[in-house]
Amino acid sequence: MSLRIAIAGKGGSGKTTVAALLCRSLLAGQFKPLLAVDADPNSNLAEKLGIGVEQTIGDLREELRQNPDKKPAGISKNEWIEDRLNRSVSESAGLDLVVMGRQEGPDCYCFINHLLRHCLDKIGRQYAAVVIDNEAGLEHLSRRSNGQVEVLLVVANPTITGARTAARIMELVHSLKLDIGHCALVLNQSDRKLDESLQSEFKRSGLETLSRIPDDEVIRECERKNQPLLKLPDESKAAQAVAAMLEKIIAMRRENP
């Protein structure tokens, strides 16, 4: 089964950075082919991966809505959508990217959304690993369009707001009874040990800290130069932390297959 990792957290907490660095480590660990899913409408995962995008799922959904009957003769609607979806995957060496784009629309989109979800799930199975960069509001998680998630990483900055958001995300996960193998906390831009009050605030989420990613000047430099994070040198402290985090995820997987 492909290793499916979803990333959630407040806007600006570092989800996309963690997603891109995780892709970097997965590729280095020969998890190929790898699929990255940008499920944040304010998407910038493509940039951080250095992949160009021609069509988002939102564009495809709109096209299907405007031309419900448009499909070549001789194939089913399912097959056609699958083909179109396959073609909306942007490719790079060992790494493919799907961008969800605009949010799902009103009820009239229901049928199309259902089809898209089904096909995306199917496509995901063809990969060694799938990394999903979700938006803050967890729309896709709550609509279950992430599919069956093996690991949910809740990314938070070491602040009271970060801790509260992490707790809220976990409330949602529990109330929706989402099928997630393992949930863990990733503290980003976190160089120092948390003080006691912050520690107890984070305890409320019930999450264990899987990784602490230091604040890293190299990441800011990449951003300034508009360079993809996939090329981050091994010396980067943040990249090292994410590589170590992936090792833990792989070990966790071995223990609980």
Ligand SMILES: Nc1ncnc2c1ncn2[C@@H]1O[C@H](COP(=O)(O)OP(=O)(O)O)[C@@H](O)[C@H]1O
């Ligand atoms: N560990 C880090 N060190 C330095 N800068 C970081 C780190 N993590 C994130 N950033 C920066 O913080 C900003 C927000 O990160 P981003 O990953 O886009 O957050 P999100 O996807 O959660 O909105 C970006 O400018 C990013 O470069």
Ligand SMILES: [Mg+2]
């Ligand atoms: Mg983001």
